[in-house]
Amino acid sequence: MFDTHELGRRPGAMQRLDRSVPAPADLGLDGVIAVPEGSPVELELRLESVMEGVLVTGTARASAAGECVRCLEPLHREVTADFQEMFSYPDTDDRGRRKPADDVDGEDAEGEDIVPLEDGMFDLEPVLRDAVVLALPMQPVCREDCAGLCPDCGLNLNEDPDHHHDAVDIRWAALQGLAGSLGTDEKDNMGGAEPGVDEKQEK
Numbered sequence: 001m002f003d004t005h006e007l008g009r010r011p012g013a014m015q016r017l018d019r020s021v022p023a024p025a026d027l028g029l030d031g032v033i034a035v036p037e038g039s040p041v042e043l044e045l046r047l048e049s050v051m052e053g054v055l056v057t058g059t060a061r062a063s064a065a066g067e068c069v070r071c072l073e074p075l076h077r078e079v080t081a082d083f084q085e086m087f088s089y090p091d092t093d094d095r096g097r098r099k100p101a102d103d104v105d106g107e108d109a110e111g112e113d114i115v116p117l118e119d120g121m122f123d124l125e126p127v128l129r130d131a132v133v134l135a136l137p138m139q140p141v142c143r144e145d146c147a148g149l150c151p152d153c154g155l156n157l158n159e160d161p162d163h164h165h166d167a168v169d170i171r172w173a174a175l176q177g178l179a180g181s182l183g184t185d186e187k188d189n190m191g192g193a194e195p196g197v198d199e200k201q202e203k
Helices: 125-135 170-191
Strands: 014-022 027-029 033-035 040-049 053-067 074-088
Touching: 027 053, 027 125, 033 074, 040 125, 053 125, 074 125
Parallel strands: none
Antiparallel strands: 014 040, 027 033, 033 053, 040 053, 053 074
C-alpha cells in the first residue's frame, strides 16, 4: 500500500517515489517464466494530484526465471514494465466533481472500472501484476538461435551442432524391400527353362 497524504489534493502537485518491494506470489506465466516470490521489484513512481484523484505513472524492474521452450535449460531475464493507473477520490465522480453525501457510498454503474483510494492509500499490486505479465515473453528462449533438442534422443543440439541420426524413411524402406523381393523373383525365373522348349512334339 502507498500513502498519498503527503501529496495532498491540490491539483498539479507531484511526488516521486523510488521503492523496492518483494514480488508477490505468481507474478508471471505459470510454468513458463515468472518473477520469484519475494525477490526485489524496483519501482520508480510519479504521483500526480488531479481533479479526479491521483494519477500514478511508474516503471517496474525485476529479474524473472524460467526455462527455454526449445532446449528446456534454465534461463533468467531482466524485465521492465511501464504502467499508469488512476486512483480516484471516493467522494468525487469521474469528472472530479464532489458527489452528494448520499451518493458517496452508493454504487456507480458508469464507474465500475474506477479504482478508489482508501483513506488516501492505494494498492499497486493488481496494476503491477498486469504490467509485468504483459512484459514477459510468452515463449522464452535462452538465445535467439537456440537449436533445441534432438527429436530422436533428446540431446541438446547447442552442445553438439553436428549430431544426427542415420535414419531411413520408413516409406523408402518399404519400397526397398519390395524392390529386393522383385529382384529375387527375376533371378529365379532366369535360372529356369522356358516352358515348352524341351518338350517333344508327339506325332
